[in-house]
Amino acid sequence: xxxxxxxxxxxxxxxxxxxxxxxxxxxxxxxxxxxxxxxxxxxxxxxxxxxxxxxxxxxxxxxxxxxxxxxxxxxxxxxxxxxxxxxxxxxxxxxxxxxxxxxxxxxxxxxxxxxxxxxxxxxxxxxxxxxxxxxxxxxxxxxxxxxxxxxxxxxxxxxxxxxxxxxxxxxxxxxxxxxxxxxxxxxxxxxxxxxxxxxxxxxxxxxxxxxxxxxxxxxxxxxxxxxxxxxxxxxxxxxxxxxxxxxxxxxxxxxxxxxxxxxxxxxxxxxxxxxxxxxxxxxxxxxxxxxxxxxxxxxxxxxxxxxxxxxxxxxxxxxxxxxxxxxxxxxxxxxxxxxxxxxxxxxxxxxx
Amino acid sequence: xxxxxxxxxxxxxxxxxxxxxxxxxxxxxxxxxxxxxxxxxxxxxxxxxxxxxxxxxxxxxxxxxxxxxxxxxxxxxxxxxxxxxxxxxxxxxxxxxxxxxxxxxxxxxxxxxxxxxxxxxxxxxxxxxxxxxxxxxxxxxxxxxxxxxxxxxxxxxxxxxxxxxxxxxxxxxxxxxxxxxxxxxxxxxxxxxxxxxxxxxxxxxxxxxxxxxxxxxxxxxxxxxxxxxxxxxxxxxxxxxxxxxxxxxxxxxxxxxxxxxxxxxxxxxxxxxxxxxxxxxxxxxxxxxxxxxxxxxxxxxxxxxxxxxxxxxxxxxxxxxxxxxxxxxxxxxxxxxxxxxxxxxxxxxxxxxxxxxxxxxxxxxxxxxxx
Amino acid sequence: xxxxxxxxxxxxxxxxxxxxxxxxxxxxxxxxxxxxxxxxxxxxxxxxxxxxxxxxxxxxxxxxxxxxxxxxxxxxxxxxxxxxxxxxxxxxxxxx
Numbered sequence: 001x002x003x004x005x006x007x008x009x010x011x012x013x014x015x016x017x018x019x020x021x022x023x024x025x026x027x028x029x030x031x032x033x034x035x036x037x038x039x040x041x042x043x044x045x046x047x048x049x050x051x052x053x054x055x056x057x058x059x060x061x062x063x064x065x066x067x068x069x070x071x072x073x074x075x076x077x078x079x080x081x082x083x084x085x086x087x088x089x090x091x092x093x094x095x096x097x098x099x100x101x102x103x104x105x106x107x108x109x110x111x112x113x114x115x116x117x118x119x120x121x122x123x124x125x126x127x128x129x130x131x132x133x134x135x136x137x138x139x140x141x142x143x144x145x146x147x148x149x150x151x152x153x154x155x156x157x158x159x160x161x162x163x164x165x166x167x168x169x170x171x172x173x174x175x176x177x178x179x180x181x182x183x184x185x186x187x188x189x190x191x192x193x194x195x196x197x198x199x200x201x202x203x204x205x206x207x208x209x210x211x212x213x214x215x216x217x218x219x220x221x222x223x224x225x226x227x228x229x230x231x232x233x234x235x236x237x238x239x240x241x242x243x244x245x246x247x248x249x250x251x252x253x254x255x256x257x258x259x260x261x262x263x264x265x266x267x268x269x270x271x272x273x274x275x276x277x278x279x280x281x282x283x284x285x286x287x288x289x290x291x292x293x294x295x296x297x298x299x300x301x302x303x304x305x306x307x308x309x310x311x312x313x314x315x316x317x318x319x320x321x322x323x324x325x326x327x328x329x330x331x332x333x334x335x336x337x338x339x340x341x342x343x344x345x346x347x348x349x350x351x352x
Numbered sequence: 353x354x355x356x357x358x359x360x361x362x363x364x365x366x367x368x369x370x371x372x373x374x375x376x377x378x379x380x381x382x383x384x385x386x387x388x389x390x391x392x393x394x395x396x397x398x399x400x401x402x403x404x405x406x407x408x409x410x411x412x413x414x415x416x417x418x419x420x421x422x423x424x425x426x427x428x429x430x431x432x433x434x435x436x437x438x439x440x441x442x443x444x445x446x447x448x449x450x451x452x453x454x455x456x457x458x459x460x461x462x463x464x465x466x467x468x469x470x471x472x473x474x475x476x477x478x479x480x481x482x483x484x485x486x487x488x489x490x491x492x493x494x495x496x497x498x499x500x501x502x503x504x505x506x507x508x509x510x511x512x513x514x515x516x517x518x519x520x521x522x523x524x525x526x527x528x529x530x531x532x533x534x535x536x537x538x539x540x541x542x543x544x545x546x547x548x549x550x551x552x553x554x555x556x557x558x559x560x561x562x563x564x565x566x567x568x569x570x571x572x573x574x575x576x577x578x579x580x581x582x583x584x585x586x587x588x589x590x591x592x593x594x595x596x597x598x599x600x601x602x603x604x605x606x607x608x609x610x611x612x613x614x615x616x617x618x619x620x621x622x623x624x625x626x627x628x629x630x631x632x633x634x635x636x637x638x639x640x641x642x643x644x645x646x647x648x649x650x651x652x653x654x655x656x657x658x659x660x661x662x663x664x665x666x667x668x669x670x671x672x673x674x675x676x677x678x679x680x681x682x683x684x685x686x687x688x689x690x691x692x693x694x695x696x697x698x699x700x701x702x703x704x705x706x707x708x709x710x711x712x713x714x715x716x717x718x719x720x721x722x723x
Numbered sequence: 724x725x726x727x728x729x730x731x732x733x734x735x736x737x738x739x740x741x742x743x744x745x746x747x748x749x750x751x752x753x754x755x756x757x758x759x760x761x762x763x764x765x766x767x768x769x770x771x772x773x774x775x776x777x778x779x780x781x782x783x784x785x786x787x788x789x790x791x792x793x794x795x796x797x798x799x800x801x802x803x804x805x806x807x808x809x810x811x812x813x814x815x816x817x818x819x
Contacts, residue, residue, distance in 0.1 A: 057797050488767055
């Protein structure tokens with residue numbers, strides 16, 4: 001849907017934990033040294049949460065950075081949606097802890113979302129709708145996850161942890177939201193039953209019928225509605241279950257490697273699930289010039305996709321000058337840990 | 353009005369499996385009555401010191417528990433100020449005597465700590481900190497922060513901390529009731545497990561069951577030690593509220609008041625029972641009581657100024673470290689132990705120093721000998 | 724921590740989130756209370772925030788020392804029991 005009234009991103013914040021475990025460490029642990037699995041997945045290391053961190057602590061950190069960078073009034077935030085596959089509670093939204101930690105107003109529409117890796121972008125879209133319908137002056141949308149991979153499983157190489165938070169409103173817009181569309185179907189490529197520590201995934205079925213089909217569908221819908229072609233855009237962001245899928249789908253849809261490159265933080269942080277597309281977008285926004293058009297399409301297994309057409313403003317470039325701890329800065333301050341330590345930390349943060 | 357210590361008694365201190373809390377109270381009370389050659393009916397009121405029987409022993413209304421040990425059920429009250437419960441119970445008795453409310457009263461402190469598991473105990477003891485703002489702390493942790501500061505600012509060394517343990521364990525060999533009768537070396541102290549840096553296990557006073565009682569009177573008596581003065585100091589419950597980590601201001605204030613009341617100064621004190629819940633606490637104590645200048649306590653202890661033949665004998669009983677620390681009993685035991693030394697005419701002026709928690713409460717008593 | 728205590732103490736989160744200060748004294752706790760045992764060893768420090776002082780645990784795995792610049796962050800205080808309220812709270816982290 002093309003959006004005719006002004007709405008956009010007023011600020012954003014991200015959070016990556018300080019530890020990473022390398023693909024080599026995981027290969028050794030899985031007795032697959034020499035198979036270059038990490039290389040074939042395009043992920044050289046992934047982030048690992050500390051024992052005292054979880055999706056809620058990540059969400060608070062990302063949201064805090066977003067609000068710190070924003071000159072608006074927190075009292076205007078009237079909607080808070082958080083998407084994750086690892087909400088700490090099955091009943092009690094992660095949003096309530098973020099609400100309390102930030103000291104937000106009690107006038108608040110709040111709920112947690114789950115739709116695999118697209119729960120974060122779905123939150124962004126819901127927030128946008130709240131603002132456009134004037135049900136909230138400002139909305140806060142967060143994608144956050146402490147993803148888990150079963151020991152020995154291929155997902156162990158990519159399941160990372162992180163969060164990204166976006167403030168949406170109509171005044172002092174840094175990045176305009178020009179259009180958004182979503183698609184959904186029942187495509188059982190990846191799921192988790194309650195009480196199970198790890199998800200199940202359907203192997204290669206996740207590719208064609210899952211990821212590629214839905215991303216193409218949503219992206220082509222937006223391109224048609226906005227009557228734009230890939231060469232008229234500056235950047236593209238596609239969900240990053242690994243470092244290879246986004247490269248392939250970008251090519252299939254007619255985008256160039258140069259348009260995609262700034263978004264590929266997945267190589268150094270892994271797949272941060274509900275935060276993935278939002279973190280990749282943040283990496284792009286951290287360095288994009290004014291007037292740049294960005295297309296972002298996320299993918300959530302089960303399945304669905306959200307597509308957004310965005311455009312940066314000069315205000316983004318101006319505001320960014322005083323920002324610290326950009327996505328790349330956080331990547332650079334990560335410290336490697338051993339596989340053993342990684343398993344010990346993740347046992348304590350396991351979500352059920 | 354002169355307050356004399358008619359009688360006193362200290363039970364064995366240690367892991368006393370066959371003694372209940374009630375047994376400990378009874379034992380101390382009976383011992384004090386016997387020592388004073390009094391009948392239980394001579395006690396007009398009882399002041400009970402205990403920190404945590406509600407949690408440790410599922411027993412409250414301790415005033416009634418103790419009063420029923422007397423056939424005439426004297427009026428009784430329980431005082432609590434964490435590890436300074438004994439000290440404040442003494443003060444309550446003294447205020448009542450000075451007010452003319454009673455002439456002869458008994459103060460008894462007891463703690464039964466060893467029935468519960470160690471993690472449970474740590475948790476219960478940590479409630480003497482400020483639970484709203486000191487989450488994650490334990491008592492060793494709070495005193496460790498003092499230790500880090502003292503070492504950083506005054507150059508106090510690890511070895512100087514250890515020397516407190518060596519001294520107190522030596523002293524305890526002369527105390528038949530002490531929990532430990534075991535010499536320790538510097539190396540043994542430093543080889544013990546780290547609890548909270550820089551404090552090791554052997555820097556910490558143990559978990560102890562025990563009780564102590566004293567009988568105070570304003571009747572004219574002779575050849576009994578007297579209470580020459582006292583003082584209580586109060587400071588913030590949590591460390592964050594203190595003006596500085598340089599001193600325990602509550603100790604300094606309590607001592608100043610006690611010296612003024614007794615018309616004495618630190619120089620006059622020949623023997624002292626101070627609150628060495630941790631080794632660093634004894635170093636702070638001898639500075640804040642005025643025995644040695646600020647920052648010099650480590651050196652003074654290492655140079656044997658606080659043992660026999662030095663400037664003042666500190667913790668002849670072995671202190672909390674070697675004689676044990678049943679938290680509610682300690683403040684009373686300190687008075688009882690010194691009273692017994694003074695009655696034997698070994699000294700003329702003694703001082704007791706009892707602290708609650710990380711230094712929010714401090715009570716100092718100055719005792720006078722019989723000559 | 725029961726729900727009412729959690730609720731009252733959570734009102735202080737907003738006050739501290741993001742505040743920066745200097746470590747006055749710090750200790751590494753090896754023997755902790757039962758509920759914090761899984762976090763041990765952890766740092767516990769007295770921090771000077773300029774206009775006031777406060778004590779905080781350091782984030783897991785980080786050793787603090789006097790003089791360190793730190794910032795308050797939102798973390799889990801202890802390992803939560805499976806059925807209990809998750810005990811969130813403020814800790815401090817070194818500012819790099």
